[in-house]
Amino acid sequence: MLAGMTSTDPRNPRAAQLARFAGLVADETRAACLLALLDGRAWTASELARHAGVAASTLSEHLGKLVAGGLLAEERQGRHRYVRLADARVAQLVEELSAQVAPEAVARPRSLRESSAGSAMARGRTCYDHLAGRLGIVVTDAMTTRLLLSQDAGFALTDAGLAWFDAVGIGLDRKSRRPLVRACLDWTERRPHLAGVAGAALCRHALEVGWCVRIGSERAVKVTPSGERALGSLLGIEAATLR
Incomplete structure (x- = not known):
């Protein structure tokens, strides 16, 4: 036995x-x-x-x-x-299961409308309560390059990263039972983007102040001109990479 x-x-x-x-x-x-x-x-x-x-x-x-x-x-x-x-745990499971689907197994768009919607989702979307798609990856990479986020052993905010959130005016709930930061595997980019309390707070702030707006009936979001200026100033992101 x-x-x-x-x-x-x-x-x-x-x-x-x-x-x-x-x-x-x-x-x-x-x-x-x-x-x-x-x-x-x-x-x-x-x-x-x-x-x-x-x-x-x-x-x-x-x-x-x-x-x-x-x-x-x-x-x-x-x-x-x-x-x-x-809860966020369920969202993480669904998103990560989606990321395991092989690209060739994803159905091809049947119309121009479906193709446009798919392209918009790939450019930028929300993944439950944080930014995903190419937008999420660009923001995550920029934070890592500027030493605000460490990816050495999982995701972790540096002291400079914590100070950055305070300086921008994005409050972080450090008493939450959720991880402060977490890597979430992006199903279109096949790379991790920022999730957790910090990812959710950044996404919420971006929508509230108009850096990003929702488009269509899906989860797609796009960066506004004011968002391009803000992300360029705060994270050094070139506007062309956000379009």
Whole structure:
């Protein structure tokens, strides 16, 4: 008999948990919902049904499974049912699973509209609550080059990096249970971008002050002229790399 197993407990409970998680995401409709919710916002069931291209009754059954499985959080306001990803940990799992999909396995766009939307997502998007795509990588690289962020043994803000956030006026919640900084593997760039408390605070600030704006109905964002000036001044990023 294998070590750690007894005749009364033959199975590894972690294996059972992993199997349940895999079963939850191994459905195209549920996967589509999880990817849509990476924008960090709450969606109604009807919005997700239209996005996934299924009937509302079908979507409701899938949402029930995702909520019961702890991947989604649910709240109701009047007649509306809203769902969002349960937490940043779930978002990290979904994004990193997406990054493991081989490029040749990703469906080619079927129309000019799909191609344009895909290009916009690759240029810049939100990954739950932080910046991703080429924009996220450019910002992460600039912070590393200016010694604000260290990537020597995982991601870590340097003393200069902490001072930079203070100087820019971006508050960091250092009492949060989330890591202050974390590397998140980007599914289009195949390189890590900045996540964690600092990544979320930077993204929130960029949207609030108008450095970036959301475009379209997906997670895509673009840098505004004022954002180009700010990122150029603060991080030495050339405007051409942000377009």
